[in-house]
Amino acid sequence: MDELTRRAALKTGGATLGAAAFARALAPLTEWEENVSVDSFLQKHYKEMNKLEMSVVLARLETEALEEHGVAVSISDPRPTPGVSFAYALNLSVCIGCRKCAVACHEENNHDRATNNSYIRVLEMKKGGIDLEQGRTDYKHPVPDDDHFYMPVQCHQCDNAPCVKVCPVEATWKEADGIVVVDYNWCIGCRYCEAACPYHARRFNWQKPEIPAEEINPDQAYLSNRIRPQGVMEKCTFCLHRTRNGRMPACLEACPTGARVFGNLEDPNSEIRWVLENKRVFVLKEDVGTRPRFFYFFDE
Amino acid sequence: MSSKPAHPIRSYPAFLWKAAGVATDGNAAFYAWMTALTAIFLVGVHAYAQQFAHGLAITAMSDHVSWGMYIGNFTFAVGLAAGAVMMVIPAYLYNDHEMHDVVIVGEILAISAIVVSLAFVNVDLGRLDHAWHLMPVVGRFNWPISMLTWDVVVLSGYLFLNLHVVGYLLYTRYRGAVPDPRWYVPFVFLSILWAVSIHTVTAFLYSGLGGRPFWNTAILAPRFIASAFVTGPAFIVLALQVVRRLTSFHVGDGPILTLLSVLRVTVLLNLFLVGSEVFTELYSGGSHTASARYLYFGLHGHHALVPWIWSAIAMNIAAAVIFLSASPKTQLWGIDVACVLSLCGIWIEKGLGLIVPGFVPSTLHELIEYLPNEIEWKVTLGIWALGLLVFTVGLKLAVTIFTGRMRAEEA
Known part of the structure; x- marks a missing residue:
């Protein structure tokens, strides 16, 4: 085998081993328990959500609480009352x-x-x-x-x-x-x-x-x-x-x-x-x- | 040699391909070095994956000491990046030609150190999946009020400036063309100011907090700059020694001697500023100085940091003595030792020694101590291995191109 092909073979072998080791190193990620749906990942800032968007988020959070903790909860969004400090x-x-x-x-x-x-x-x-x-x-x-x-x-x-x-x-x-x-x-x-x-x-x-x-x-x-x-x-x-x-x-x-x-x-x-x-x-x-x-x- | 340089756009894919080849090709020592770094990096990735899944609870941090090893290393790495400018200033402001020939080493260090500092901030986040909220326009960027947003601006700006300068110079040399000063010199000058800004803003991050008397001092930014101008040159001296021993790239004595004269001043300046701070804290007394007393002497039976900080002071003083007394002609190895000592000393001083006492005692004067645990050590070593990988690849590419062993096909 000439030097160049030997090098290429070694490099490919090294890269394969490296990729395998990388995948193994990342394995603990599968233990992540957070419920990150696309909706929650893309959720807007509190102040940018309108009433409808907020109601959708509240419903989603209630569902998540039921799934993760086994309890029916009610999540509301009470706002400040004018004249109250x-x-x-x-x-x-x-x-x-x-x-x-x-x-x-x-x-x-x-x-x-x-x-x-x-x-x-x-x-x-x-x-x-x-x-x-x-x-x-x-x-x-x-x-x-x-x-x-x-x-x-x-x-x-x-x-x-x-x-x-x-x-x-x-x-x-x-x-x-x-x-x-x-x-x-x-x-x-x-x-x-x-x-x-x-x-x-x-x-x-x-x-x-x-x-x-x-x-x-x-x-x-x-x-x-x-x-x-x-x-x-x-x-x-x-x-x-x-x-x-x-x-x-x-x-x-x-x-x-x-x-x-x-x-x-x-x-x-x-x-x-x-x-x-x-x-x-x-x-x-x-x-x-x-x-x-x-x-x-x-x-x- | 071709008189006509290769096409500036069409030859770019081939450049990237050849660069990837250079980055992964070398002698046995090179493979051993890169494999070792990759292995350490993967140990860090593994530890981080555990931390990501189970939360920062598996680190030694707590609500009392809520920043630790990661933010300490972040601070030190920002200093290293800023310190690299100590090559750029002689090369471009004082037209030191010998320095100009090797200044790319400093710029590659700046890139690598910024990569390291950004990695440390990211592993410290509780929600990496929310990090996009930090992006201007798409997220909600609390600029100019939050100092952290300033840090995002200056660190990424410094990264792009150096990537541009290094990328432009290497690619132009690869094409066989002469670099056009209009395309990089303005960016180099901007990067000089920018270098000072990254470490100043990072100091302001802490010194702006009125509730933490240990950090809430005007001397913090000057101290950051002084120590950065020790670590940057010290690291570069070591890198230049390695480059000239292991490669065919010519590094004269001139740049090393210039950096040594910088170090002879900054190492003393740094010690002076530390001394000023220590005096003010310890002479006046009172509860505002509890953190300093904790750091240097221990407080109410708690003294986890005392051996660390005195080791740091001893190393910094020893480095100063060697820098000032060793003859660079006959005792260059002594200079190497001093560089290692000052890097280690300032790593402690600007790492654990700066961050942890800010939290001990807590703002309600509870004494909960902190030392990094195994997970934090692994992640930390992994990130530094990543930084050295980036630095090695950058240097190898620069040396290969500058010595004419990687160039475009003739046009």
């Missing part, structure tokens, strides 16, 4: 750090069970200052402890939200009623927003959330607690599927001490207005200029 306040004098709010969030918002995810983190803080460096979230003793106070932290729905600014694809934005939302079907999963948030309010779906069928909350909204896909960001939405329909957020309803106050800033008779006007309120990390809609206050 939400804010939240939390009374640090009465919060006892029981984490019932975090548990309620976990159940209401269909969080992954294994990771015990929740949009709320409760910090146990040393009395005598508001120094986050002195706080801890992993306390395990009975509460409340006399030397500490407790500070739950969740999304502050900032008016100057760093997470919204940094998103390269406008997958997250602020709605007219002040709530910062994510289009889970538009997010590319770069996690720049998670790096930008000064309050550690954002969560990433590192894997596909798993919830037993009987524990799934079937009352869902497109922009809030529907079961999230793998690989996208999520966050607290002030339970917009509840609050845009006149109900209170799940964390507020679960609070045994009445530490939480939620309402419409534009209603002069609302409790939230009374708190903001009569209590000495403060916001967390005011110096970073995020202008939160989440306030803390003390009674005394």
